[in-house]
Amino acid sequence: MKFLVNPSKFNKFADNVFLPVLILSIILFSIGLIFSFYLSPDDYQQGSTVRIMYVHVPSAWLALLTYAIMTVYSIVGLAFRIPFGFIINTAVAPIGAVFTLICIVSGSLWGKPMWGTWWVWDARLTSVAILFIIYLVIIFMNLSFENRIVREKVVAIFVLVGSINLPIVKFSVDWWNTLHQPATISKLSKPSIDPSMMIPLIVMTFAFIMVGLAIAILRIKSEIISRKSNLN
Amino acid sequence: MSLRFQRLLLILLTLVIILSAVLLILYNTRENVSYFYTPSEINKPDIVKNETIRIGGFVENNSFNKISSSSFKFKITDEKASILVIFNGILPDLFREGQGAVIEGAFVDNDIFNATNVFAKHDENYMPASIKEDLKDTGYWNKKYK
Known part of the structure; x- marks a missing residue:
């Protein structure tokens, strides 16, 4: 498991898995999209618009997952002085930001026909908007310091402070009245979604994970190289 | 350490x-x-007239009335209290009796809520349309799925 914290071990690991991950993401996306568009049924209430879920929900999960990974690496980086933690922060923040943006845009497109509005300031939507802003701040902070050592510490601390938002995003629909519906899939209870709709959702989630992983590998590798050559 | x-x-x-x-x-x-109040959270003596608030709940069964082609009257309920709403405008597709809805507007007097915006709220249940027919045929259709 050393490749999770050691740059040269990570490079070796990345070279081995990159191609399989890429191929797997193409396969999963092909299967997932065919399922989402053709093989999954219309919802009893929402009709065809339910298909937006197969993009909206995976991107929302990945937006949160990416931030959770950054949080763990920030703690590791700060507490154990492992520079690889800071490399992750720089490399994956834009990926999380894009997932959040996909989530917000697809959610708006879903909200208009179903709720009758593109956007409302309820707790769930607002906390996701804040998550997007936090991602943007991290990206800009990564671009803005002269001294790299100072920068990575400040960014890591900011990531930790921003991680407070994660449980708020997750539980906003349970804690407050929101226009957004509560979670369909939770560990504690049987999911209230039919298996024929669950399959494309799961496949699409893994497709998103693989694409995110492939981009992350490329970005982390280039970040390692640029640090070696002292470019920033 | x-x-x-x-x-x-x-x-x-x-x-x-x-x-x-x-x-x-x-x-x-x-x-x-919280994005809205439920009808039972609204305390009648505390109502401030013409102040914009949002109320949310279910559209009460058999309460929906068309006044004209774009003007509607219905009740929002949470099974403890209900509020009479009048609305001028276009209702979202999902809007129907028994369905969740969030209404933006203001009380014009103690009993009538004048809506400016109506949002449909949907629940976390997803089910193929064909299964609904099957369930209805066999009589297993659960009212709460509505």
Whole structure:
């Protein structure tokens, strides 16, 4: 498991898995999209618009997952002085930001026909908007310091402070009245979604994970190289 | 205890403290964070007329009336209290009796809520349309799925 914290071990690991991950993401996306568009049924209430879920929900999960990974690496980086933690922060923040943006845009497109509005300031939507802003701040902070050592510490601390938002995003629909519906899939209870709709959702989630992983590998590798050559 | 574990402890402790501070703030402002009031949360004597608020609940069964082609009358209920709503405009596709809805508007007097915006709320259940027919045929259709 050393490749999770050691740059040269990570490079070796990345070279081995990159191609399989890429191929797997193409396969999963092909299967997932065919399922989402053709093989999954219309919802009893929402009709065809339910298909937006197969993009909206995976991107929302990945937006949160990416931030959770950054949080763990920030703690590791700060507490154990492992520079690889800071490399992750720089490399994956834009990926999380894009997932959040996909989530917000697809959610708006879903909200208009179903709720009758593109956007409302309820707790769930607002906390996701804040998550997007936090991602943007991290990206800009990564671009803005002269001294790299100072920068990575400040960014890591900011990531930790921003991680407070994660449980708020997750539980906003349970804690407050929101226009957004509560979670369909939770560990504690049987999911209230039919298996024929669950399959494309799961496949699409893994497709998103693989694409995110492939981009992350490329970005982390280039970040390692640029640090070696002292470019920033 | 080594230095690195002291740092780890310090970081985790700081996170817990910040998290509890934020949660305390949110807990004590929950009335403002919530997107709407339910009908039973609205205290009739405290109603401020013409102040914009949102109410949410289910559209009461057999309460929907068309006044004209773009003007509607219905009741919003949470099974404890219900509020009469009048609305001029276009209703969202999902809007129907028994369905969740959030209504933005103001009380014009103690019993009538004048809506400016109507949002449909859908629940977390997803089910193929064909299954609904099957369930209805066999009589297993659960009213709460509505």
